[in-house]
Amino acid sequence: MRPYILYRLLDVNSRLFSRATTAWLTIEDTRIPGPDGRLIDDPEQSKDFKPKPRIMKEAWRQVVRTPEEAFYKRLSDKIPENERFGLPKLVCGGDLGQLDVLEWERSNVNASIMTAEDRATRLPSHPLPAASSKGKAKASQPQGPIYPQHYPQHQTFSWAIGDVKTRTFRERSHMRLVIDDVGRPLTKAKNTKELVRALRDATIGHKLAFEKAGVLHRDMSVGNILIVDEAEDESFAGFIHDFDYSAMTDVAPGDEPELADSVGADGLESMGVVLTFKDDERKERTGTYYFMAVEILRSRVVHGVHHDLESLYWVLVWIVLRHTVHNLSVTQAQGVFVFGIDRQSAGMKVEWVSSQVDEFEIPGNEPLTKLLRDMALLVIKSIGTKTSKPEPLTHDAVIQLFDEALASPGWPEIDFVPCQWLDKSHASVPGVMHDPGAAPKAPRASKKTGDGAPRSDAEKMPPPSEIPTSYKARLRSKGPRSATVAASAAPSGPKPSSSSSSRKRKAEEPAEPVASGSGRAASSAPSGSKPSSSSSSRKRKAEEPAEPVASGSGRSRSSKRSKGSSRSENVD
Structure with missing residues (x-):
């Protein structure tokens, strides 16, 4: 264990059902205990000495997935430091959940709820302890200090406690990792040349990760580069x-490979041998939706290198459409990416690479315009047609296009612009579901965006400044009311038909406050009479107490709707 000080939050996944991933800028705490027990330099x-800033990532992974530190360990073991390029380095960290479960298992009788299969899912790399039998700890022989809690705190046990062992794969485990390399998002590039260079180096x-370590990323997206x-x-x-969400071969390239005559669909060719991935591991559809390859959107296929490389192209298109000045309208640019409808999403991407990109222009940036078109040709060949066999994208072909573009003259020094489609909280967060409760409500006549509506709908909403954010409650009631009701209700006259008439009445109302304290409602009419004009209504309002009304209160529980009213009142 090494102590770190977190000093700046970089990113957080705010969705309720997620890995709850957070990323921090951090420095290692190199202080030591002094003579009096306090920390000193x-x-x-x-x-x-100056501490080096690093990145700390914290998340709750699904226990069925391979811990992320296993991929970093494979990368470090198989790629020498002097050859490492375009890949981060793990400084320290690991799965706190697994450490917690091991400590709990050695000392707690409650560990008996874990079956051998359940344990193998939670602790896939740890053998059974000596004092256990078939995954169940013996209560009479604790193997370590008494665990202070009934169950681990860094790994969930909801399904095990509920005696639904078949759902162990839904449990989550807490992990923390410290990464050596610090970077900024692609959407914060200084110019498009820096953006392209970053994508080239990431490729x-x-x-390197695939060919030297047998690691396939499977989630190339704006946030992961x-x-x-x-x-x-x-x-x-x-x-x-x-x-x-990565996958890696059963054994690393060069480590006891199995000989084979040919390369299988799930294999990795390396020095004449075939390295296989786990069964069906790459058939699961993973990735960020907007950047998924067309073939993955169309059908359930084995995720390959060419799918990740195609995702790289969609990352480039996504950022260019949002952060450069080009000849497409906002509506046309937004239409390239469709969320949630697989067939339509794939169709719009095919439309882009087959025809729309040929009409696309970035004035004053010929290298980038040409790069988008040249890469589109590779994507078309990779997708294939009814009459042509697919030619999967390769690393070398993509890297060559990037190198040619970077070597071309004509790159502008300043050509990166902020995205103007949304407010800055959503401008660069792909895949975020639109939450109508967090945004200003649209007028009643406008089309509502329902719960869980995709972000593509949110992008089509008018800017927040154009949406009314508050409406006054108009209550209709009859007969005597208490002072409390009178203080919280609006005048009982006719309902205003327009905002202009409402402002006119408000201007005619007396401005001086009226002291409250009357036991009877100030707005109740005298016995035997009934107000019949707007002037009497204004008079009653002037007599009402001017006490403040609680925010969000449309009416008190004792008030009633007027006879014949067909719907409830509008409230803020």
């Missing part, structure tokens, strides 16, 4: 990270 440390990293904050001349400018 290490006297052996240089006075010029090289993707190639970063630009190095302070890139050196010979270092990489961008890198891929977040290997949560």
